[in-house]
Amino acid sequence: MTASRVTIGDVARHAEVSTSAVSKVLRNAYGVSPAMRTRVLAAIKELGYRPHGAARALRGHTSTLGVLLPDLRNPFFPDLIDGIAEELGDTCYQVVISQAGRDPAGESRAVHALIDQSVGGVVLVAPLSPPADLEVIAKAVPVVVLGRDDRSPHYDAVFGDEEVGAGLVVEHLAGLGHRRIAHLADAAWHGSGRGEPATPPDPRAHAYERAMARLGLGAYADIVRTSYTEEGGRAGVGELLRRPEPPTAVFAGADLVAIGALGALREAGLDVPGDVSVAGYDNSWLAGLAHISLTSVDQPGLTMGRTAARLLLERIGGRTASARISITPTLVTRRTTAAAPPPGHNPDAANFNVTEI
Template sequence: MTRVTIADVALHAQVSRSAVSKVLRDAYGVSPSMRARVLAAIDELGYRPHVAARALRGHTSTLGVLLPDLRNPFFPDLVDGVVEEIAGTGYEVVISQGGRGPASESRAIHALIDQSVGGIVLVAPLSPQSDLEAIAATVPVVVLGRHDRSPRYDAVFDDDEVGAELVVEHLAGLGHRRIAHIAHRDSSRGEPATLLQAIRARAYERAMVRLGLGEHADIAWTTYTEEGGHKGVGELLSRPEPPTAIFAGADLAAIGALAALREAGLAVPDDVSVAGYDNSWLAALAHISLTSVDQSGVTMGRTAGRLLLERIGGRTASARISITPTLVPRRTTAAVS
């Protein structure tokens, strides 16, 4: 079988090659009837753009989505949102893994740029803002999960202050006073890896103080991973007054916390209540039933996809959009016994 070309589509639709090209680029100046004929011809002939050739001309039909890792159960929701938003535009998503450090992340970003992607959604990137702005000067960029303010790229993020407050208020409303928090710290720098983790930790502390529980505020600085959640519980249980409730900053950390509590012979929620953050598909599993903050990953992904398409379309003014989270109570939290 020979590859279907633009010339074949043009002949089948009885239009010029330039008209087909305009439809593929979603360019201005194409009538609805002509667009319909070209799209029908594309479907009937099974035409697929030649990505390599388009890349050589400075065009591409792919958009990059860079994830820190592929194991976080929340990230598929973000990708689903991006894919849903760009459906029907002629673009396809290419997923890449950035790794756990700025150096590996930079290599992955530039590998996407070398493939001439039309734009990139960076999920919770670790690179400094100056590096991200340099990247955004060469390709449209939307940063997802950081609270950055930049004239060069767009930002979509969860209102982490509201999310952390929802968890603390929920646990305090159940009668808990010793409410601890498992937070994320970059082991190489000894500080929160990104602003969102710092915001969640600070909001937790403020909520504890506001509710008159400041003296019981306790943070275990580990990582937003299963291992980090497991380690955090070990630290918290070694305190003179262990917590009766734990707010893990991510569902993955909460899963590790649940395992550590079970190994310690403690029942959830009878002995210790546990809440997570992300409301990933893991949290909703019947045998886990984890109370968690829902930051609507699909909505965040769709918003990022829309902003990226607008950037590709020529918008230069930066956008910064916050998504308001909600709390989803489940069986891992209960009144203090």
């Protein structure tokens, strides 16, 4: 029997289950028993069954799920995609990736383009839209938000614990004797519409401020808002170096930003970590490269992606109760952080001109 001739009824008879049971397994519907799933998947493999995409679309089903990313350059995002793909490995679903851009209007267009393609559900990575807008989207298609601590009865959320992550960095740097610890924050959060009571405008920056205050360093808190790009890291450091008293440590809100910061500091003639320590966030593959060796907060992207995909499949399968899952980060220390320079150590940076942020 060739794969093109195998039907869902053939699979059901071979597995000795109903066609509705096969359909539930194909959709990874919520509540399918492990034994049923194993039996049906074995029958699918033995018969070489492949769902017919056009027929599924006519029945109101789809074999694609959308993933919306803010951009395609952040080295942390491939870990999320890998996790999502791994979780979907034994299902009929494939991932369609779309780029949202860095403004709510562009994000809205991208989301609705995915919905127009009849995706079965959407994972929104660090979306800019306020919860009220996301709830409207969730009424049209199952939604999981990845990277934001939202509370909504209509969609699920998977996020890293920002309080723990930012606290780990600040405590590490303070423990090394640093006081002037600056933070490079994501400018996209500022004025994006996220500033509703249940959603702080920038949870990572707020967590940094609280950690500084908790350690008695609130007076030294210094935030520069920049783009979450390598260029943004360079520009942010350019602004920090123009301070009357530049920081002795920089906490970048993403590894890609930290890479730009490292380049800018070295171009300015400053030693890392002798003059300035630098830490990032996400512990992406870039951070572990031998010639970079960046201290970074480890968010397990693979786990976060798998969790988001699992929740989305459950939503598609019929679960209506809201789920919020927090992932606890850890800190990986490497060669870009060291003891603070002694008091009075204030090396002159070379001329460093960056005007755009």
